[in-house]
Amino acid sequence: SWVLGTVPPDIAGVKIRYIDTGKGAEAIVLLHGGTSRLESWVTTGVIDNLAKDFRVIAFDARGHGKSDSPREPSAYGRQQALDVVRILDALKISKAHIIGFSLGSSTVAQLLTLHPERFLTGVQVAGAGRSPEEANDPRIETEASEIARDCVSRSRLMRQAPAGMKPTEEDIQKRIAACRADPTFDQLATAASLRGYRDQAVTAEQMAAVKVPTLGIVGTLD
DSSP, rough: EEEEEEOOOOOOOOEEEEEEEEOOOOOOEEETTTTTOTTHHHHHHHHHHHHHTSSSEOOOOTTSSTSSSOOOOSSTHHHHHHHHHHHHHHHHSEEEEEEEEEEHHHHHHHHHHHOOGGGEEEESSSOOOBHHHTOHHHHHHHHHHHHHHHHSSSSHHHHHSSSTOOOOHHHHHHHHHHHHTTTTHHHHHHHHHGGGGGBBBOOOHHHHHOSSSSEEOOOOOO
């Protein structure tokens, strides 16, 4: 059975929606990708599979799904990582495995440098730590502005598409329409989340100092 609840607003004033399931002795925390939500782990069967052997916690990151969506960049960045520690504290879990996909993977990197004592292992899927250069990439402001205006970032779609798979104008318009039709998507909060990237930077030295066993998974077209 699942426990569906919310972590009450902390000192940052943000409420986080989470699910808690499984009865294993060790806990796993799942961090979804940007513009997604905890259901991404449900529909793919990941939670049901892991819950056979572990206690599994998944949540909507701030600015996503049914968690609170502040619209100031200062409410994101490092605060997204610290939400994981707040959830572990609220659920009285001293240590957990941590798995992140894409944006969640960047969050894992930051968590392993900020609070390595709280994690048994780390898994980074389709993403790595955000270097200072990446965190301050001027393209981030362009993409944030496009999302705030159009709900999706045209330049990001083109930049991230694999070679030979660039979206057509029709594809982009379909994405815009679907985005605007999603009542749970707050484009201004998402833009603020992108602008908070500069507060997610981890240096090569910080990552080299991490002792938590960590697995990286990258697909051919990621």
